[in-house]
Amino acid sequence: MRLQFILSEIGIGLRRNLSMTISVILVTFVSLTFVGAASLLQMQVSKLKDDWYGKVEVTVLLCPTGSSKVQCASGEATPEQVSDLEALIASPELAPEIQEVWFETKEQAFESFQEYFSGQDWAEAIRVEDMQASFRIKxxxxxxxxxxSDVLTGRPGVESVEDQRKIFDSLFLVLNRASVLAVGLAAVMLLAAVLLITTTIRLSALSRRRETGIMRLVGASNLFIQLxxxxxxxxxxxxxAVxxxxxxxxxxxxxxTDWLAGEVSWVPLVGVGEVWTIAPLLLAVAIVLAAISSLVTLNRYTKV
Incomplete structure (x- = not known):
């Protein structure tokens, strides 16, 4: 009987404030969509970092002819300098940090360059002599x-030490800022949702003050009245939230999954599994919003 009464009261309240209830649903939907989008974006950033950072290399570019760097004053890196660098890379100071290392000659660098930029008119002007030998270190x-970098930078025969992670840092910065923007918008919308839920509960309580007064007189508990x-x-x-x-x-x-994954298959992307992962979080946020709004409103507007 009590359950039936509570359900009937919920139905009455929703019908009396239908427009406000729909507004609460829509604002909660929009705000939690932003929260979910921010969460998925952070998951995407984590996936990209785990995948790409594991593949990037440190490139030790050797001195070419005509370099302006002090350590390249004697010209192109000599075989002796290359041998010294190989010994330094294999030394106990660096060996524990290195998973794999290989030497790329100017000829090999030229072949890779031609493979990547074949068909480009400007690439036809590049010659083997224009390339740089390098060590590729994973x-x-x-x-x-x-x-x-600290050990190899400035060594004779080394023009520069490049970290390929720099290529991705700008991308990750943009994604992280987009995530922060989504969180900011979500916070504003969540505040609007709290205010709307508070207003809806208040209007519902005011429209039923007579009923709640009678319930109070017959000895109904606060929980039974407010539930x-x-x-x-x-x-x-x-x-x-749903x-x-x-x-x-x-x-x-x-x-x-259906469109972008087919266009950029080489990039690990979030999937529907991640959506189900954050679904309980979104539902919990919705319930917390309702609980906060109820606590703020009911103690004042259900008094007789």
């Missing part, structure tokens, strides 16, 4: 690039 931990209002807000917020999960699932399924 690190055990790419984060320890500075250790290798229908709390469930109204929780139901509206939960529906918004819509947000559905929207994110559709977006990832059709835009990422």
């Amino acid at each position: 690190l055990v931990n790419p984060e320890n690039y500075q250790v290798v 229908p209002f709390m469930l109204e807000g929780a139901l509206a917020a939960a529906l918004g 819509l947000a999960v559905g929207g994110l699932w559709l977006g990832v399924k059709y835009l990422v």
